[in-house]
Amino acid sequence: GQNIDQPTEMTATEGAIVQINCTYQTSGFNGLFWYQQHAGEAPTFLSYNVLDGLEEKGRFSSFLSRSKGYSYLLLKELQMKDSASYLCAVLDSNYQLIWGAGTKLIIKP
Amino acid sequence: SAVISQKPSRDICQRGTSLTIQCQVDSQVTMMFWYRQQPGQSLTLIATANQGSEATYESGFVIDKFPISRPNLTFSTLTVSNMSPEDSSIYLCSVGVGQYYEQYFGPGTRLTVT
Numbered sequence: 001g002q003n004i005d006q007p008t009e010m011t012a013t014e015g016a017i018v019q020i021n022c023t024y025q026t027s028g029f030n031g032l033f034w035y036q037q038h039a040g041e042a043p044t045f046l047s048y049n050v051l052d053g054l055e056e057k058g059r060f061s062s063f064l065s066r067s068k069g070y071s072y073l074l075l076k077e078l079q080m081k082d083s084a085s086y087l088c089a090v091l092d093s094n095y096q097l098i099w100g101a102g103t104k105l106i107i108k109p
Numbered sequence: 110s111a112v113i114s115q116k117p118s119r120d121i122c123q124r125g126t127s128l129t130i131q132c133q134v135d136s137q138v139t140m141m142f143w144y145r146q147q148p149g150q151s152l153t154l155i156a157t158a159n160q161g162s163e164a165t166y167e168s169g170f171v172i173d174k175f176p177i178s179r180p181n182l183t184f185s186t187l188t189v190s191n192m193s194p195e196d197s198s199i200y201l202c203s204v205g206v207g208q209y210y211e212q213y214f215g216p217g218t219r220l221t222v223t
Contacts, residue, residue, distance in 0.1 A: 041216070041217075042216050043152070044214070095210070101151040102151050
């Protein structure tokens with residue numbers, strides 16, 4: 001079967017750095033997405049990785065290791081507005097998006 | 110990217126009735142998707158709706174319960190039929206566009222069935 005694992009919840013302090021991990025087992029791989037979802041709102045696209053390595057976009061970076069079936073989203077200089085759920089999703093061999101359950105990130109002052 | 114609107118934004122419906130949710134996109138797109146999201150949970154794909162073909166439903170979802178129309182490249186509807194309280198959820202449409210065919214989501218329809 002297809003499976004994506006993320007921690008259910010994480011807590012971090014404003015101004016700090018947090019890493020949200022995602023491991024996956026899917027039928028094929030055509031890329032991995034990270035989405036941010038604030039409570040009561042729709043998910044918004046953050047990043048896409050298809051090759052191994054780190055992609056940096058401002059305060060957010062996303063890393064991929066295809067051989068390990070592993071990705072992480074790194075958030076730097078945390079702000080209160082970063083409190084949200086972060087969803088990992090993998091595009092499988094049929095170009096179907098397989099979604100993780102999401103990680104709820106709580107930022108404390 | 111794409112700008113997507115949904116109507117209604119929320120509704121409270123009685124058991125046994127039906128509700129049609131509309132999804133409008135500001136540009137022509139081939140791939141549209143309908144999802145359901147229970148509070149605090151991740152997204153569950155209901156069906157993929159490509160213009161010019163019948164919608165493709167995921168396991169556990171059937172056309173009689175969730176009929177979908179896709180009359181053109183900017184519009185789609187999802188009907189939740191013969192509703193029960195278990196259908197209470199947020200329903201989201203999305204489109205696959207962009208450099209990586211990333212999905213962009215509408216604001217969602219919050220449905221409560223009493």
